[in-house]
Amino acid sequence: MFKNIFRTTASLATRSVVITTRPTYVAPSFIRLYSASALNKEDVTKRVVDVIRKFDKSLANSQIEPKSLFHKDLGLDSLDTVELLVAIEEEFDLQLPDKVADELKSVGETVDYIISNPEAN
Amino acid sequence: MGAVGPTRIEVLHLYKQLIKNSRLFNDYNFREFFLRRSRESFKANKHLNDSQAIIDCYNRGLEDLSVLKRQSIISQLYTFDKLVVEPLKGSR
Numbered sequence: 267m268f269k270n271i272f273r274t275t276a277s278l279a280t281r282s283v284v285i286t287t288r289p290t291y292v293a294p295s296f297i298r299l300y301s302a303s304a305l306n307k308e309d310v311t312k313r314v315v316d317v318i319r320k321f322d323k324s325l326a327n328s329q330i331e332p333k334s335l336f337h338k339d340l341g342l343d344s345l346d347t348v349e350l351l352v353a354i355e356e357e358f359d360l361q362l363p364d365k366v367a368d369e370l371k372s373v374g375e376t377v378d379y380i381i382s383n384p385e386a387n
Numbered sequence: 388m389g390a391v392g393p394t395r396i397e398v399l400h401l402y403k404q405l406i407k408n409s410r411l412f413n414d415y416n417f418r419e420f421f422l423r424r425s426r427e428s429f430k431a432n433k434h435l436n437d438s439q440a441i442i443d444c445y446n447r448g449l450e451d452l453s454v455l456k457r458q459s460i461i462s463q464l465y466t467f468d469k470l471v472v473e474p475l476k477g478s479r
Contacts (some may be wrong), residue, residue: 345430
């Protein structure tokens, strides 16, 4: 019974020796490159607009531009804006700090903030 | 002298928290119910002027938020089957 254990540990030991003495370093076949933000402005704008269109059916066909203001151009009240920003948070997997969220008034500002936020994806 | 009520920003933050926590529910029926309830109760009281009434509503909202936080976590401990009305992941 114990003999078996010794045999396996012995074979493990020799095997590990083989590994540690392997002379050449094999480079991994792929390298992951991380950057601060992999998002470009066009994509972010498109996704934000999609979230807005999905958020309120009445906006589905209206013109949504970066300079559109949530309140004036999109006809959202302050509660709707809060809710829209929560939906955007979910889409980009980030947390908007309350202070930032209170200041966001237009589609463009939101896009700019998302691009500047390294957590967004 | 009436007591000082919550500011506009504070009310909006409460609303945000309620919406966020409602969205955490796994079960479609609970999730939609709390979202609907949050939206409707805030919209119904948006013209409230009396500061005491605002304070009462705000405090009720805070109580509901604490219940919501607890229940949404409990909801996540159980699995629920998706309903036919729910969009599958990805199509949302």
